[in-house]
Amino acid sequence: MLHKQLQFSSFFLTAEAAPNVRKDFIFACFFIYATRFFFFTLQAMQTTYNFDKVVDRRGTNALKTDALRARYGAEDLLPLWVADMDFETPPFIVEALCARMEHPIFGYTQTPPGYWPAIIGWLAERHGWEVKREWLCYIPGIVTGIGLALNVLTEAGDKVIIQPPVYHPFRLVPEANGRAVAYNPLRLAGDRYEMDFEQLEQLIDERCKLLILANPHNPGGVVWRRETLAQLADVCARHRLTVIADEIHADMALHGSRHVPFASVSEAAAQGSITFNAPSKTFNIAGLKSSFAVVPSAALRARFYAWLRANELNEPTIPAAVATEAAYTHGREWLRQMLAYVEGNIAYVEQLLAERLPAIRAMRPQASFLVWLDCRKLGLDHAALLDLFVNRAKLALNDGEMFGPGGEGFMRINVGTPRCVLKQAMTQLANAVVNG
Numbered sequence: 001m002l003h004k005q006l007q008f009s010s011f012f013l014t015a016e017a018a019p020n021v022r023k024d025f026i027f028a029c030f031f032i033y034a035t036r037f038f039f040f041t042l043q044a045m046q047t048t049y050n051f052d053k054v055v056d057r058r059g060t061n062a063l064k065t066d067a068l069r070a071r072y073g074a075e076d077l078l079p080l081w082v083a084d085m086d087f088e089t090p091p092f093i094v095e096a097l098c099a100r101m102e103h104p105i106f107g108y109t110q111t112p113p114g115y116w117p118a119i120i121g122w123l124a125e126r127h128g129w130e131v132k133r134e135w136l137c138y139i140p141g142i143v144t145g146i147g148l149a150l151n152v153l154t155e156a157g158d159k160v161i162i163q164p165p166v167y168h169p170f171r172l173v174p175e176a177n178g179r180a181v182a183y184n185p186l187r188l189a190g191d192r193y194e195m196d197f198e199q200l201e202q203l204i205d206e207r208c209k210l211l212i213l214a215n216p217h218n219p220g221g222v223v224w225r226r227e228t229l230a231q232l233a234d235v236c237a238r239h240r241l242t243v244i245a246d247e248i249h250a251d252m253a254l255h256g257s258r259h260v261p262f263a264s265v266s267e268a269a270a271q272g273s274i275t276f277n278a279p280s281k282t283f284n285i286a287g288l289k290s291s292f293a294v295v296p297s298a299a300l301r302a303r304f305y306a307w308l309r310a311n312e313l314n315e316p317t318i319p320a321a322v323a324t325e326a327a328y329t330h331g332r333e334w335l336r337q338m339l340a341y342v343e344g345n346i347a348y349v350e351q352l353l354a355e356r357l358p359a360i361r362a363m364r365p366q367a368s369f370l371v372w373l374d375c376r377k378l379g380l381d382h383a384a385l386l387d388l389f390v391n392r393a394k395l396a397l398n399d400g401e402m403f404g405p406g407g408e409g410f411m412r413i414n415v416g417t418p419r420c421v422l423k424q425a426m427t428q429l430a431n432a433v434v435n436g
């Protein structure tokens with residue numbers, strides 16, 4: 001024993017004994033690491049998360065439940081509108097937050113050392129996108145980020161292109177900032193949206209400075225193909241348009257689809273874009289403001305990031321940093337199970353519509369928990385459609401018109417909710433349509 005100890009300590013003391021002992025030491029380290037990795041992976045895989053659990057959000061100031069009267073004029077509605085989920089935020093995030101909250105001082109805090117590696121690791125592993133640390137910067141929300149980028153990169157009167165029907169702040173933020181919005185409406189080809197490049201070329205003039213892209217698309221749930229993104233990058237590069245790629249739904253590709261980061265498709269895309277992403281939708285932490293930007297172009301960084309730094313907008317709050325690191329470090333298995341559950345919910349909606357409401361068709365999303373319902377065959381105008389959903393079916397959904405041209409006659413339902421709630425909602429809808 002003593003002999004062994006002496007031999008081991010010689011690892012540190014003498015050069016001659018070193019090679020063999022060092023091999024043993026490396027092997028021992030590897031063994032311990034591999035065992036721990038195996039153990040934690042097994043533990044994560046054995047955890048079955050419960051997405052059936054109904055959590056009452058009323059009284060927490062949740063927008064989805066507590067703003068019903070203000071938005072819909074009634075409180076007795078099933079709320080399937082705001083794009084957050086009704087599933088509990090995963091326990092590993094709640095535990096990380098609680099552990100930090102136990103310390104009673106919330107003073108000025110530096111960004112934790114594991115924060116950036118967690119983001120870089122996640123983008124590489126999940127999306128095959130190798131980003132450099134200097135490309136990244138925190139931003140306090142994606143809609144906020146769009147507003148900030150807009151103010152830095154454009155002037156009053158400049159034009160911003162969007163492709164409706166699309167997430168409505170893409171229109172609201174530029175308009176509220178005195179920029180003009182130019183529409184390049186998506187084309188419906190069968191049951192899929194496509195970008196209209198001919199129309200886009202005709203639309204662009206010298207006042208157009210930015211194009212805001214939802215990748216994947218909300219509300220249509222489209223995972224844009226690499227060729228489409230590359231073509232968009234070419235057009236924008238030729239006309240010196242900067243693309244803001246909002247990739248907040250990126251982690252939630254469904255049914256075997258795979259998200260393609262816009263900036264990864266070509267050099268033109270990388271050099272002409274600002275990407276926004278976040279763990280907020282994926283892990284249900286939208287209230288924590290946990291987003292970040294990715295800008296490969298040094299020239300764009302010199303304008304945008306320098307301005308963010310000058311105004312001290314570039315540092316995550318304590319909860320944002322803690323939750324992001326926990327999400328991207330421990331989130332794989334939870335996400336896998338959550339997406340499988342959402343796919344089950346989508347299948348349920350499709351089945352119910354086929355059996356009881358063939359006049360409404362669900363556009364199957366390739367990503368995320370929002371389902372775009374084509375209600376045009378009901379033959380109702382906007383007011384009558386709202387009356388059906390709100391007053392008769394008692395549902396709070398997003399109406400298609402709010403997403404701009406092309407949204408007329410559609411409704412968006414959020415299926416990030418326990419199945420029993422979804423079943424209740426779909427039954428109410430079916431009864432309202434069938435019973436008139």
Ligand SMILES: Cc1ncc(COP(=O)(O)O)c(C=O)c1O
Nearest residue numbers: 083141142143144167218246248
């Ligand atoms: C495409 C898209 N971008 C941005 C957001 C909101 O992001 P944030 O809460 O970070 O402003 C949403 C939320 O629904 C969204 O769907």
